[in-house]
Amino acid sequence: MIPEYIPQEIEKALQKKWLEEDRFLAKPDNREKYYCLSMFPYPSGKLHMGHVRNYTIGDVISRYKRMNNFNVFQPMGWDAFGLPAENAAIANKVSPKEWTNENIEHMKKQLVALGLGYDWSKELRTCEPSYYKWEQLIFKKFYEKGLVYRKKSLVNWDPVDETVLANEQVIDGKGWRSGAQIEIKEIDQWFIKITEYAEELLNSLEEVDWPENVKTMQKNWIGKSHGAEIKFKIKDTKEFLTVFSTRPDTIFGASFIAISPNHEIALDLAKKDIQISDFLQKCKEVSSAEADMAKAEKLGIDTGISAIHPLTNKEIPVWIGNFVLLDYGTGVVMGVPGHDQRDFEFASKYSLNIIQVISNDNEEDLPIISEGTLINSEKYNNLSSKDASIKITNDLTDKDLGCGLVQYRLRDWGVSRQRYWGCPIPVIYENGTPRIVDENELPVELPELPENSAPIPLSQNKDFYEISSDIQRETDTFDTFMDSSWYYARFTSADNNESVFDKNSSYWLPVDLYIGGIEHAILHLLYSRFFHKALRDMDMVEGNEPFKKLLTQGMVLKDGAKMSKSKGNTVDPQSYIDKYGADTVRLYMMFTAPPEQSLEWSESSVEGASRFLKKIWNLIIERRFEEIKEPSSFSEEEKALRRKTHTTLKKVTNDFEARFSFNTAIASIMELLNFIPEKFKSQETSESEKFCLNETIIIILKMLNPIAPHISEYLWNAFYDQNPQEGIESSWPEVNQDLLEISEFELVVQINGKVRGKVIASIDSDQSEIEELACTIENVSNNLKDKEIKKIIYIKGKIVNFVI
RNA sequence: GGGGAUGUGGUGGAACUGGUAGACACGCUUGGCUUAGAACCAAGUGCCGCAAGGCGUGGGGGUUCGACUCCCUCCAUCCCUACCA
Incomplete structure (x- = not known):
């Protein structure tokens, strides 16, 4: 009886092992570095499908790069300030801080359960003073550089709730909570002169390896x-x-x-x-x-x-x-x-x-x-x-x-928000005159709320803002886009409390691959690019651009629409992780659509992914590696399997390396698995067949490892059993070019562009031989009878087309 | 309103550089195994047609020996639009 594939058991054990042996901890060394970053999440409570997709893509690429001997840095953190925490605080009577931190703890467990290989020693939370202290310092430096000013600007004002509303809180011109007609009101706000960098933000788009559509969107947004x-x-x-x-x-x-x-x-x-x-x-x-x-x-x-x-x-x-x-x-x-x-x-x-x-x-x-x-x-x-x-x-x-x-169409960046749950803007007004808080007084900490209290805006918190009768603190907090504009750089020095960016930043930066939703194509990416340039001009980071290569992943849809609570079409990934295991969920996500396209969630396709892993399991679990000397000759069938194995490896390598086309990579691995002849799998197989099967198994497990790391590592260890071999992650297999050569191909014969027949032809035949061969097909010769042939086109190794 | 995408079988998708449309998978049908079901295995499956054959990549037009792929035009859907993140 073959032991059953129980993903929950093997996944949990391996995840524990990875954490214990610090498998994903990264330190600078003399290998080529690869900083792979996925956009950090807003801790809304639990992971949604978009996160799972985003982070799986990042992890697959990270693991692949690691197998190719790159020094991979893949950190993770939390974009922890923002409006939903305040809304939840009002609704559930918990403080935004408590709510946020509980969400983080839960979501972190989910990330671990997905088998994502993060360096948790560099975890960041933007709501921690140890993070936003540096944001306040950067703001101070921007101010000193003349990049910050104050100006009147328009906000949505709810006259009933007496509060400023975000655009999404205004529905048909009415406040979402009060239902009152909103008003446009003009108030003093802090601005950052992103327009000073408009020309460079436009020009240096040429330096980055980003999708053309994102570059075009940014160009149009800057709008010169x-x-x-x-x-x-x-x-x-x-x-x-x-x-x-x-x-x-x-x-x-x-x-x-x-x-x-x-x-x-x-x-x-x-x-x-x-x-x-x-x-x-x-x-x-x-x-x-x-x-x-x-x-x-x-x-x-x-x-x-x-x-x-x-x-x-x-x-x-x-x-x-x-x-x-x-x-x-x-x-x-x-x-x-x-x-x-x-x-x-x-x-x-x-x-x-x-x-x-x-x-x-x-x-x-x-x-x-x-x-x-x-x-x-x-x-x-x-x-x-x-x-x-x-x-x-x-x-x-x-x-x-x-x-x-x-x-330029680009406007300066208004960073003031009249909210509680954000980074306090480090400004003091003395008799109404603003001044930035001294460096040694940073951070200006967000005050704690009384227990079971709804968030009190800083402007109503006298203990916070009143220093003396003529000295007050600024009561606005930063736009949360500020928090996310520089986290990519802070990750490199996240555990350093003495300086914002230490020498590790020059080793790891820039980010080699940044992965995130296409919905961030303009704002977040533009703000981060601006930050990087401004920080560069203050000698705090090196290079012109923060993100060398960008991968914009499409959305996960259900019934053709973005999953959202209001539409009631959300699918919780956790139930699928619990039922099928992380490897199946990862495999499904990677198989169902190419990363850039939107992905339509389909219940039944998850079954298919699970079935494939079971097939792999059943093929390998009871097999043990045997040292077999390479036979001096192979049968046609054996040659065919070896060729298929290495053409698959070549295709998968190209799909990983050049295209990030994981769906087609997985499809060819499935094809390879289907290709293995039954008799090779039986116990009475010959030595040379066993040799070929061993080769195929090893390559399948390696190719599968970035996508389904648990099952592949488990089977790898089981396959080698007592004989110690290299770890599955230690190298990506090499294509044996000699096995790829072919002498014959299937010639497609067309008449006026329509397929009329197919025949096996030699790759070395010249055009006249090919024409002659094509005419031996009955359907072709019948169709050519009594017709004047105007032209014959032969594309080597592919088709011949008779034009009549 | 502006900007950016997408559109291929019943479904998700493949076709990478203009060269066999539908790989791979889901679903479905039939058969096997089973007391039965689940699981698994085998065969089939774009549409019309008994067949020969014809049609077919959102609609219409064009370039080409050849178009899912290039050009023009129209339609539909999705994302962003500066205070959701």
Whole structure:
């Protein structure tokens, strides 16, 4: 009777062993290093499928690299500050700290149970003072470098709960808890000048090995555009309204100016004009999220003010438009309805002039968005858009009414959050004047909450903020993106309390492979890149980029949608780990879809993964390695198995190395297993068959080890039994090139591109021999009968195509 | 609104550089084993058709001897959109 495969037993024992022998502890040595990092999780309570997928990919690659003699560093930590902890605290009457730490303990056990090989000696929790102390110090250094400033900025305000809401807490313009109509409110906030690095963030994308789509997203987000600043004089005053336009060639089509509802002029007018003040009130009722603003109906109101067109000197009306963002550009736009979709809609709605100034052969109906030839533009008529843009910009510059300008879409990073569960911003106000806390007073610790208390905002915690009657602490905390922008570097020195980054950081950095969800393609990755560059300029880290290579994994879906509690389509990975074991879950995750694509969860496919491991188990568990001298000759069947084994190894190696294509790697291992002839497996097999089977078993176990490390290591040890051999992890097998050579192949014969037959051909045949051979197929010769052959195409080793 | 992806059998997916579409697996059907079931083993399985053959990679068009792959266009779904992480 074959012993049964009970994954729970062997997995637990091996995990214990790995921890006891510090298998995954990493120290600098003279091997090539490989820093493999998976995005650390928010400790929400338990692992979800996205985590399992992310971390399995990272672990598979780490184990593979380790087998290839790299010094692998794979740490793990916790992005522990954030909104959900506060929500849970209110709902469950536990402190955010307690809730978070309990979640971490549970999730850490889950990670261990998945067999993930982390160096736990470098574990980080961003909510610990020992971590955020350094974040406060980095902020201080940014401040000293002139990268930090304070500015008024917009937030979603819930007037009932008297609190600032995150965008996701605003549903259809209402607060999620109170249901009250939210308001856009302007408050003082801290900003970091990420725009100072805009150009470098754009250019150094060329240095990294990232997916093109992520690079494109970042490029578009930074949004470098060339255009012109144009000044429109306000009638009867000496003041100007300055607009930025990427299309100065369309300036003769400008028929209105639109200013932001938060623009100074709008605010001034609202004081006197009840209609305008009503309009501004209405504008405040749309959440500040970009998607909401863009979807909201375009609304406007005439200010009654006129502006003077800088080139025609005609008067054009100034409107307030709810679609104009104060934070972007100058907060004023020039409306060219003939050549801009949004302006066209706005002008049509409010019966403003629509003037065509560009003609284009391909487009007839206004608005014509693309470039073309100028018309109705006085002396610029008949110029191309490009030439006209240059000429008009030059002429405006001469008149001192404008200038050419490079503009970025990227805005400075607002890091203030009005919340409790975050890193306190280390600032003290003395008589209202801010100053950063001295280094020796860091960290500014987050105050503990009274027992069973809901989180009290720092602004209501007098014990915290009041140092004396005229000295107060800042009560905002940092955006949690701050916490996650530099953790990759801190991991290298996580156990060092004396300095933020020690000499290990220059050994391990940059991260060789960073793995995480595609949803982080812009914000998190951009902020981290900015941090790295700023830290580099302060001589704290080396190199220009934090993440050399990036792997963006797709989402785990159920019924075609992202798993979420609100949709009720979540699947808890723990129940599958309990039922099938970690190896099956890992195998399933890797087999079901390529890493970059989204993965549709399927219950029954998990069974398939489990079945495959059982087959491997049943094949190997009772077999023992025997020292057999390599036979001098092999039968055809034996040769075929050896060739299959080594072509599989070659494919799997390539899939791991160059493509991260684990699903196809697993498929070929399955194919190899199916290929082993029955009689090789029987007890009465010959010596040479046994030799070949041994070779195949060894290679299968090695190939399987990164993906299913428990079963493969267990079987490896069982297979070698009393004869001590190298550990399964000590090396990746080598392809025997001699075994790959083939002399024959299956020739596909096509007529006009349609397959008409197949025949075994020699690889060395020339085209005429191939043609002759192809014509021996009855179906082919029948189809070619009485037909004029126009052309014959032969692709060596693949197909021959007769064109008739 | 803007930006980025994806679309192939009943299902997940494969086809890597323009060269046999559907590897591998799930499911299903039939048979074996079994008192029965589970498990396991064997065979079959894109669609239409008795067959010959024809059709087939979201829809339409194009380039090519040859297109899942390249180009144009339309449609659907998903992700991000600066305070979810």
